Amino acid sequence: MIRLSQSRRRNGGGNNLAEVITTGIEPSLKDNAAYITAVELGHVGHPLAERFVAAGFDTVGIDTDATRVDEVNNYNSGAYSAKGELVASKDYDVINSCEVVCVCVPTGIDLHLQPDLSHIRAATQQIAQRLHAGQLVVVESTVFPGATEEFILPILSKSGLSVGRDYYLGYSPNRIDPGNKRHDLSTIPKLVSGVTDACQTMTVALYTQIANKVIPVSTTQVAEMAKLLENMFRNVNIALVNELALFCEQSGINIWEVIEAAATKPFGFMKFTPGPGVGGHCIPVDPLYLSWCARKWGFQIRFVELASSINSRMPEHVVNKVVKALNAVGKPVKGSAILVLGVAYKPNVGDTRHSPAFLIMERLRALGAEVVYNDPYVPSISYKGLALESVALDKEVLQGADCVLLVTNHGDYPYERIANQAKLIVDTRNAFADYPGPHIHHL
Numbered sequence: 001m002i003r004l005s006q007s008r009r010r011n012g013g014g015n016n017l018a019e020v021i022t023t024g025i026e027p028s029l030k031d032n033a034a035y036i037t038a039v040e041l042g043h044v045g046h047p048l049a050e051r052f053v054a055a056g057f058d059t060v061g062i063d064t065d066a067t068r069v070d071e072v073n074n075y076n077s078g079a080y081s082a083k084g085e086l087v088a089s090k091d092y093d094v095i096n097s098c099e100v101v102c103v104c105v106p107t108g109i110d111l112h113l114q115p116d117l118s119h120i121r122a123a124t125q126q127i128a129q130r131l132h133a134g135q136l137v138v139v140e141s142t143v144f145p146g147a148t149e150e151f152i153l154p155i156l157s158k159s160g161l162s163v164g165r166d167y168y169l170g171y172s173p174n175r176i177d178p179g180n181k182r183h184d185l186s187t188i189p190k191l192v193s194g195v196t197d198a199c200q201t202m203t204v205a206l207y208t209q210i211a212n213k214v215i216p217v218s219t220t221q222v223a224e225m226a227k228l229l230e231n232m233f234r235n236v237n238i239a240l241v242n243e244l245a246l247f248c249e250q251s252g253i254n255i256w257e258v259i260e261a262a263a264t265k266p267f268g269f270m271k272f273t274p275g276p277g278v279g280g281h282c283i284p285v286d287p288l289y290l291s292w293c294a295r296k297w298g299f300q301i302r303f304v305e306l307a308s309s310i311n312s313r314m315p316e317h318v319v320n321k322v323v324k325a326l327n328a329v330g331k332p333v334k335g336s337a338i339l340v341l342g343v344a345y346k347p348n349v350g351d352t353r354h355s356p357a358f359l360i361m362e363r364l365r366a367l368g369a370e371v372v373y374n375d376p377y378v379p380s381i382s383y384k385g386l387a388l389e390s391v392a393l394d395k396e397v398l399q400g401a402d403c404v405l406l407v408t409n410h411g412d413y414p415y416e417r418i419a420n421q422a423k424l425i426v427d428t429r430n431a432f433a434d435y436p437g438p439h440i441h442h443l
Contacts, residue, residue, distance in 0.1 A: 036100040037061070039123050041068055041088060043281075043351065044140055044174045045104030051185045051210045053084040060098070061088040095130040100206060103127070103139045104174070106281065109288050115144055117151060124155040131159040136168040136202045142227055142286065143171075144293040148220040149195055164196030170203030171220040173227035178280075179349035189213040193223035231286040232304055237272040238283070239307035242314055245274035245443055256430045256442070274443055276407050276428040277314040277356025279345025284308075284354040315359040318443070322364065322403055322426050325441045329424060331402055334368030339391070339401035341418070342408025343375045350377035357407045358383045372397075376410060398422050406431055 038049040041061040052059045063069050072088035095101055105119040120141050127137060137156065139148055148171040153163060161167050172192045177183060190211040194200030200216055207214045217223050241259065248255040255274060263271040278284050287301075287308040294301045323333045343357040344350055352358070361371050362384060372391045373381070380389045391397050393414075398404065398421040406413075409429035419425065419435035428443045 035060075035098045036102065037095055037098040038102045038104055039127070040064075040103075040105045040119075041072055042104065042106060043178055044176055045102070046072070047176060047185060048102060048104060048140065048174075049086055053086045055084070055210050057084045057209070059084055059086050060094045061086070062090070062092060062094060063088060064090060066090060092126040092130065095127060096132070099135060101127055101135065101137045103137065103141055105141050107141045107143060107285075108281075109285055113288050114292050115147075115289050117143065117147070120152065121155065124152050128156050128159045131156060131161055131167055133161065133166050136170065136199075136206060138170045138172055138203055138206065140172055140174040142173065142282065142289070143224055144289045145221045145225045145228070146293070147224060148193075153195060164194075164198045168194065168196075168199040168202040170194040170199050170206075171223045172203060172207060173223055175227075175230070178351050179346060185210060186212055189215050191215050191217060191223050191226055193217050193220045195220060228286050228290050231282040232290065232307075234272075235278065235283045235287055235311065236303065236307040237270070238275070238278055239310040241272045241274045243310050246317065249443070256433065273430070274428075275314065275356075276318045276360060276443070278311045279353065279355040279357075280351065281353050283311075315356045316363065318356075318360050318405070318407075318426070318428055319363045319367070321428075321441065321443065322405055323367070325424055325426050326403055332368075333364065336369050336402040337400060338364055338369045338371050339397060339404045339422075340371060340373040341375075341393075341404060341406045341413060342410055343373050343378050343381055344408050344410075347408055347410050348377070348412075350375075352378055352381065355408075358386075360405070360407060361386065372401075375408070376412060393418075395421055 036052050036057050036059045038045040038059065038061045041049065041063045045061060049059045049061045061072060069088040069090055072086070103120065103123055105123045107120055108116045110116040120139070120143070131137070139152060143151070148169065153169060156167070156169060157163065163169050170193060172190060175188045176185070188211070190207045190213065192200065192203045192207055192214055193216065194203050204214055204216050217226065241255070244258075245255040248258065259271060259273060262269055287304045291301050291305055322338065326333050326336055340357060340361055343355055344352055345355040357373070361373070364371050365386065373388060374390050374393045374397070376390070378390060381387070398418060401422065403424045403426060404418060404422040405426045406429055409431040413431070415431055416435055419432055419437065419440065423439060425432060425440045427440055430442060432440050432442070
């Protein structure tokens, strides 16, 4: 079991929250006495742990990935000597000596397109076995409305402790946007909720230490639903412009110019752009969580389901676009060399979760194309038997490709050079707008 150095366990360590139950969590947190655990050091847990450390809190991250644990321990050795200390461990027993547990495990969907809470169940069971008086447990993972109280609370209750009296349970949805240089954990307002009033008080006090603005809501269900609404908003608006892009393509209207024209209105409009499909953890998954939850109540979320259906068809449209572009120059897709630019689900990050690039590449390969890819943020990929390494983006590769397909518009791609050296380009992001030519086909 990894423990932080005793010299860093301020005020003697131990159950600091338990010592301040009658006066609230604030004294312990303001003195940086609380020892915090983040369960899973992924795209949510790692930056959260680092934020607590930067605020001066000793923090340990639990992760089942030994490589990730070693990387965190090696990288952070001595890095925060003037602030908190960050270590990582595979051992859940670190929870025995912590005051706060933040659950940041991934949630997804199963083969039947229903919520897969297996990771959160396993983590909660581990926490329940070590839950002690005075602890605060906060869930940051995306869940369906009601999950904190209907799914997580019953597991923790098996500890025999009473929520709101012996320990505290809150929900605070993560709002992390990978690659966003403008907004981070300190500047993004933090929604917080608690199962009881005491739970909410504790959760508010915790996040006040690391966020500039903390917004309490009345119930955990409101916080859970707010997280889904944020992503539904994006999903629906992306679907709208995707469908309009298909219409404009048929009618000969430049959808990109249309969007820029509409975006000049200073009110009542928010700019969204079409693309090859949606990716990441949230947008492809959250609509399915809401649809599943709605069906339990005998309700159908038709608008949201329609948006998901539209977005899910975009990868196939991109494939058809490539086939038509090749046909226009007298080449069949079978046997053609296709270079895919960008397999991350969004620009300037290495995150490939639910990336539409995989579906596109899989379909092109099924049609007989020879597919390779380049992504400066993703050195290798493995998907349904497809194992590839990123190729160099040199003149030989560009000129050797029968078609260059831009899926992800990374900011550091040399677009002018690509436009000049590639024989045929299918651009799904309007990245080549400044380099017109008959060999460039736009979505």
